[in-house]
Each structure stands twice: as structure tokens, then as C-alpha cells.
Amino acid sequence: xxxxxxxxxxxxxxxxxxxxxxxxxxxxxxxxxxxxxxxxxxxxxxxxxxxxxxxxxxxxxxxxxxxxxxxxxxxxxxxxxxxxxxxxxxxxxxxxxxxxxxxxxxxxxxxxxxxxxxxxxxxxxxxxxxxxxxxxxxxxxxxxxxxxxxxxxxxxxxxxxxxxxxxxxxxxxxxxxxxxxxxxxxxxxxxxxxxxxxxxxxxxxxxxxxxxxxxxxxxxxxxxxxxxxxxxxxxxxxxxxxxxxxxxxxxxxxxxxxxxxxxxxxxxxxxxxxxxxxxxxxxxxxxxxxxxxxxxxxxxxxxxxxxxxxxxxxxxxxxx
Numbered sequence: 231x232x233x234x235x236x237x238x239x240x241x242x243x244x245x246x247x248x249x250x251x252x253x254x255x256x257x258x259x260x261x262x263x264x265x266x267x268x269x270x271x272x273x274x275x276x277x278x279x280x281x282x283x284x285x286x287x288x289x290x291x292x293x294x295x296x297x298x299x300x301x302x303x304x305x306x307x308x309x310x311x312x313x314x315x316x317x318x319x320x321x322x323x324x325x326x327x328x329x330x331x332x333x334x335x336x337x338x339x340x341x342x343x344x345x346x347x348x349x350x351x352x353x354x355x356x357x358x359x360x361x362x363x364x365x366x367x368x369x370x371x372x373x374x375x376x377x378x379x380x381x382x383x384x385x386x387x388x389x390x391x392x393x394x395x396x397x398x399x400x401x402x403x404x405x406x407x408x409x410x411x412x413x414x415x416x417x418x419x420x421x422x423x424x425x426x427x428x429x430x431x432x433x434x435x436x437x438x439x440x441x442x443x444x445x446x447x448x449x450x451x452x453x454x455x456x457x458x459x460x461x462x463x464x465x466x467x468x469x470x471x472x473x474x475x476x477x478x479x480x481x482x483x484x485x486x487x488x489x490x491x492x493x494x495x496x497x498x499x500x501x502x503x504x505x506x507x508x509x510x511x512x513x514x515x516x517x518x519x520x521x522x523x524x525x526x527x528x529x530x531x532x533x534x535x536x537x538x539x540x541x542x543x544x545x546x547x548x549x550x
Contacts, residue, residue, distance in 0.1 A: 248286035248298070250286065250323070251286045261500055263287070264288070264291065265288050265290060265501070268305065269506075271308065271309040273310070274523075275310040276311060276527045277530075277531060277535075278311055278487055280439045280459060280487035282317060282323075283299040284327070287502045287503075288491065288502030299316075306504070306505035309509055310509065310527075312531075316339050317375075317439075321343070324343075325367065328373050332546060334546065338372055338538055339370075339373045339374065340374070340413050341376060341377075342379045343360055343364065343397055345415055346386055348396070349393040357397060365407070365408075368408045368410060369408060373410070374411060374539060376401050376408075376433075377412055377414065377437070379415060380414040380415040380416050381415075381423050382415060382417040402426075402427075406433050411437060412432065414439060415439060415440075416438055424447075432456065435457070437456070437485065439489070442463070443475060444471035451479065452480055455483070457533070457537060458483060459485040460485070461488060462493040462510070464476060465510065466499065477519055482533055484515075484533065488507060496510070
């Protein structure tokens with residue numbers, strides 16, 4: 231997940247609201263905020279392994295505001311994206327994610343403190359309390375993963391690394407205790423992420439969200455049976471190392487995601503991303519690998535259900 235978000239939403243307990251708003255542009259540059267046209271539907275459906283529906287971004291053709299989570303899911307369903315993993319990055323968004331999953335059968339939840347949030351919590355002396363609440367959220371129905379957690383040495387300097395490592399360890403313990411998958415955020419920190427996973431023992435189902443490595447990291451994932459989830463970045467012109475890693479990885483370790491509203495795939499890079507745009511990324515991945523789109527979709531769907539369980543194995547518990 232990127233960090234160009236701001237607060238200012240209504241309370242997270244109301245599932246019809248957003249919790250964050252994405253900024254309209256960086257350095258004064260305005261983005262095109264219109265949603266891209268939908269792709270041709272997939273014949274074989276897939277899941278979005280990682281998305282942030284709590285973040286408001288985009289406007290409709292008629293000038294309406296950003297889509298809410300139900301509208302996102304309806305658009306996704308129409309093009310063959312049958313479900314999503316809705317990912318929290320702090321306590322507020324993790325509560326929201328768990329609440330949405332309890333109401334919506336197309337949503338499973340992941341809960342976590344983003345690594346870039348950990349230093350401030352540690353400095354305030356509240357990191358342990360935050361991890362304790364995450365432990366409680368992880369026990370809720372339809373919460374199937376702990377994440378996104380990990381290390382980010384791009385946005386956090388040396389003075390924040392100890393807090394990130396402490397938080398990462400805590401998240402790993404929570405995932406193991408509850409038998410949940412682990413979704414990893416790894417930015418400019420490949421070696422340290424791998425070293426910690428090997429030191430403490432990775433959860434049985436460990437996923438590198440928005441995989442950002444090359445063939446060397448892909449080899450490590452393959453050796454350890456860890457999963458790589460590819461976002462729209464794999465379609466970018468300058469992302470050849472990602473495509474090389476994709477070709478190298480065993481097919482049963484590959485998943486697909488949006489990381490919406492960020493990382494919109496080509497040809498709509500820079501515009502608001504959403505789960506309904508997964509087919510663009512999937513088709514690019516199939517072309518890179520040299521396989522049939524439907525065959526790849528079937529493999530990815532099977533893998534995603536192996537990692538998180540099926541979306542209908544636990545009923546929703548709240549009417550909404």
C-alpha cells in the first residue's frame with residue numbers, strides 16, 4: 231500500500247463509509263480521477279488477493295463521488311472477480327475490514343499495523359496495546375490473514391527499524407497463534423524480511439503482497455513454499471525483473487491483486503485502481519508466462535482458496 235492517504239471519514243463502524251481519502255495528486259500534479267472502463271470479463275473467475283476498499287478515490291463518468299465497497303464488489307463480480315481480501319493497515323482500518331467481512335460474502339479480511347505505522351506507536355508506548363487488539367480481531371469470523379505487515383526501509387529510516395522489526399515479530403506470532411495466512415509488505419527490505427522469517431519460522435501460508443523482487447527473491451520463495459502476489463506493477467514497462475520472477479516461480483505459488491486504489495495496471499496507470507481491473511493484470515501475466523488466461527485463472531483461484539479458505543466456508547454474521 232502507498233502512503234498518500236488522509237483521514238477525515240465518518241466512523242469505521244459504519245460499513246457504508248470510507249475510512250481514508252487518497253490525495254488527488256503529488257507535488258501539485260492532478261491525477262485523472264475517472265474510473266477506467268471495465269475490461270472484458272474473465273471466463274474463469276479469480277480473487278483479488280489484496281485491496282483497500284476503505285480508501286476513497288476516483289469519480290464516476292457523471293461526476294459522482296468514489297465508489298463504495300458494494301459498488302466496487304458489484305463491478306468486480308461483473309468481470310469475473312468473485313471475491314477480495316480486504317486489508318487493514320492500522321487499528322481503524324483493521325476494524326473496518328473485519329466488520330465488512332462479517333457483512334459481505336464476497337469479502338475476507340486481513341488485519342495489521344502497517345510497518346510505517348509501527349515507529350509512531352512504539353514511540354508513544356502503545357505498540358503492545360495495538361498488537362493485543364489485533365490479536366482479538368484475528369479471532370473474528372472471516373478474518374483469514376494477518377497483514378499487511380513486514381518491513382519498509384523506503385519510507386522509514388534507521389531510527390524506525392527496530393520498531394518495525396518488533397511489530398513484524400508480533401504479527402508473525404499472531405498469525406501462527408490463529409492459524410492464519412501472513413501478508414507481507416516488503417519494500418527495499420528483501421534480505422531483512424527473509425532473515426526474520428527464517429529466524430522465527432514463517433507461518434505455513436506466507437504471502438509476499440505486491441511482490442517487488444526479482445529472480446533471486448523468487449528462488450527463495452520457491453525454496454520455502456512462500457507465495458508471490460503480483461499487482462499492476464507487473465504490467466509496467468520498467469518492471470522486467472518482476473516479469474522474470476513471474477516466469478521463474480512455480481505456478482502454484484502465484485496470486486494476483488490490485489493493491490487498489492494504487493498501482494493501476496497498464497493501460498490505465500495513474501488512474502484509480504479497483505478490483506474490477508484485475509483482468510488487465512491477469513491477462514498480462516498470462517502473456518508473460520506464455521499460458522492460457524483461463525488456465526492461469528483456474529490455478530490462481532485454487533491457490534488463493536488454499537491460502538485463505540473458500541469465501542463461503544463461514545457465513546456472514548451481520549446483516550448489511
